[in-house]
Amino acid sequence: MAVDSDKQTSLHCLYYWAKQTPDRVYLSQPYPDGRVEDITWRHAADQVSRMAGYLNGLELPPRSNIAILGRNSAHWILADLAIWSAGHVSVPLYPTLNGDTAAYVLEHSEAKLLFLGKMDGTADGWNDIRGHLPAELPIVSLPMSPLDDTPAWSDIVASGTAAEPKLPAPDDLATIVYTSGSTGRPKGVMHSFRTMISVADGLQQLFPVDQNERMLSYLPLAHVAERAAVETQSLYYGFHLYFANSLDTFQEDLQRARPTLFFSVPRLWMKFYMAINSKLPPARQKLLFNIPLVSGLVKRKVLKQLGLDHCRAALTGAAPLSAEIIGWYRNLGLELLEVYGMSENFGYSHANRPGQTKVGTVGFCNPGVEHRLGEGGEIEVRSPGQMLGYFRNEEKTREDVTADGFLKTGDMGEIDNDGCLRITGRVKDLFKTSKGKYVVPVPIENRFNHPKAEVVCVAGANQPQPCLMVLLSEEARAELESGADRTELEQELQAQLAAVNEGCEPHEKLAFVVVVAEPWTMENGMLTPTMKIKRNVIENFYTEKMNDWFSRKRPVVWEF
Template sequence: MNAVTTPSTSLDCLEYWASTTPDKIYLTQPFPDGSTQEITWKQAADEVGRMSAYLRSLALPERSNIAILGKNSAHWILADLAIWAAGHVSVPMYPTLNGETAAYILEHSDAKLLFLGKLDGKVDSWNDVKNVIPDDLPIVSLPMSPRDDTPTWGDVIASTQPQPLHHPKPDDLATIVYTSGSTGRPKGVMHNFGAILSVASGLKELFPVNNEDRMLSYLPLAHVAERAAVETLSLFFGVHLFFANSLDTFQEDLQRARPTLFFSVPRLWTKFYLAINEKLPPKKQKLLFNIPLLNRVVKKKVLTQLGLNHCRAALTGAAPLPPEIIAWYRNLGLELLEVYGMSENFGYSHANRPGEAKVGTVGVPNPGVEQRIGEGGEVQVRSPGQMIGYFKNPEKTKEDLTDDGFLKTGDMGEVDASGYLRITGRVKDLFKTSKGKYVVPVPIENRFNHPKLEVVCIAGANQPQPFALVLLSDDARAEMQSPEAKAAMNQELGDVLKQVNARCEPHETLAFAVVVREPWTMENGMLTPTMKIKRNVIESHYADRMDGWYAERKSVIWE
């Protein structure tokens, strides 16, 4: 059984699997004490029916906006479904939001209730956010919620009889997804049920997915990428969905799931790659990979260590991943496919297809998607997953959509003769040097590669020449306590700088590379929830040090 045949919404999918495979496990949730909970399709539908009945009993205004705040969990998805089953609209919130932004979203969205999920104040922003939740906002606590003074999911389920699910129409508003807000206030992207389901129905033509597949959910469900690639796909295809407990147990969680399909972002693909390089240096890899018979054993062992030895296809998106790293995974035997999408089209735009991938591109348009290159080289897309518009912001909606309905993506790109799209940078990422020359940072960042570098940011607006800010991997930073290791790294980075500059136009030549001391994280505001760099935040953070760096006249500078 491959997929629901003719669903109109994700709720139709839930009911289909609950009736055809009631006892099959849908959700597997680990807990901090080491225990796990398994929820069948029948149980999932029953709990959604009970919680939706409870929500209706509250007599909230019709189609109320209901927020969900918490890390990924089985009950995050059940809460999303219960909101829809009660005829309301879900408003997901990132667990790393600062208090000011969380307060803004709750107020701007007119949230009438909050589902409060898995948070602990350690690697999330609960300690900041708990102070801005309005006292009069009703709360339902999901398992692992930090609050014990509210109605809980378990109590509500135990005391409420299920009711038939509300069946929304495909054109009804389903969710308001607030963008991560890399600049300014986050925007509320409105999606209807039809747009959400278009992702799965279109993907059915690209990937052979079925209800025997397994996936691990760990990227924020508040972002459309995880909502589309994991939540929606699991409901449409009947996929068994596993969750991660914490960063410390991630490898254990991955081994439990043994995913057959895996979606991640470049920052994490790079972390996996660096971790293997630490244990098996690139020179040794090259030697072992070239020995007949032994190479297959070694490659399989590497994939097993990553927990991806059962994976048939893996996806990467949200930001560019250097072609060298994609090629490394593909050489291991993992078909890593770059995909492309935005919050505004529910992630449904472009994908490389199995057996037809072009490394360095984001693939060709998905079924039903149209592409073109607009003014200034900007990629424009018209997709079945396109947003209704921005909540309470018709001016911005009009600004971001063309008169004939194409989304202005803000990305610059090129389309080759076969229709494959290559993203070359962000329109807003372009900056001018003091000489008045434009620099496009992303292609330079993608060329600045070293086995111990985790991420690179090219900066230098209004400076004589651009420069590179580079962040070493965790293991590499620890190694730099040794003077000998630091001296070797200094030399290697200098060599990388020369290689990168050899391919740059004179005005793009990097003046130097700075090895930064402080990691860039979601918690300190340097990364978005999908781990893309917040270029403006990073540049602002180091602004007062730039003049001093230029004055040093060194090719490699250690902060």
């Protein structure tokens, strides 16, 4: 099935729905004061056209790169569309960047203007970024911007004149997405309108989606996962998109949206799981789930508490989620599907499909995608969503894309007899012990499942054996800080350690578990914006402590 000619780019989609269903609500934006603004398709198209008129009046060079910085909001998406409508290229920045990296992206991308959106310095990096913004860079403030001395979106659209949109060709450059960067400086991944829309074209061949869907946008729109799964899909299919106000109101926002489709990352799926376990302990769940007449009622109640009782399908991606946790959600009746993709192919690579799920794999190739295993078992993928290349870095483009057009993903994997792909780790994550044996961390990490372990990291380069560092959940840390006895938890962690080691080769067996004191966050650089661990940062942070931990010769080591 080909892309609808009336919706061949995301910008075409905006004006298509503004014509077809002008008074239908597209975007619902909550504000800190409790207001919720509903923006119809007609209103969205009008604001975009007026802002495009303003941009045209600035007489920027044709095809200028224009940056967007801010947490998710309705106007983040409208700014993206306005940039395209004026014939320019959008460059999203993660709101959690530090100032130095933000300055690098703005300089490297040659940004000619910045749309500054929802930022407050509490859940983002504004306090650091504000001092690194180039003095000569023009800024337009979106609603909830921290600046009040720049031209404001609301004033511009209130008094501006709508411009005829400059509808792009599918192969025009649409956006430059800077990778979240688990190592080194972020790279600018160039995507055309065609590569972006490929995810919607592929989805319609796998799963029925229509204008009656609802989604909640809360993962960073600067990342291709949210851009592909939420922004592009909502524009292509014309469905209602809701936004989260803050972490404190997340459950309220989720209940307002009652999403029919939901996308999240493993760390948040784990948080949901632990929240339910704190209210309904696993032992009681097991009992209730086995009572025929009660089981269905309890499961529906759990999904309703999560705000996912209307959800037809949910996706998890960006990092591995253990088969045990996926199975738990599926047992509740939630069609949780693991998917796989990268910034370099706009997230369009592999997916488990409804009714064809193989837990523990990322599923089959999406329509139009090819895969193979290269040297050392590295996964290579050729996708309709594949990037045009890295901005201002032809050498890296040649390094990462084979002569016959396959992307070297940097991930290692296995392809089973059914064609399902299993991710076994990152090529660069391998490390050697002092015995000269290689350890692959990810499969070991995936087997360590404790309801109070929020995230884990296997380390131990140049040590006799690997070890595993555990960051406890906020609730578990709070309990311990308030004086709770940790004896039972230590025994449980020790039992989990033994269970994991049973499935390990001798050189992979974990010497001990360390319960770390320092939280791993985006702000301290230990997590990427999509909540993947930055393994090299974590390893470097704890390197000097390793010898002391090994000298203790205990199965569970506490940092506090």
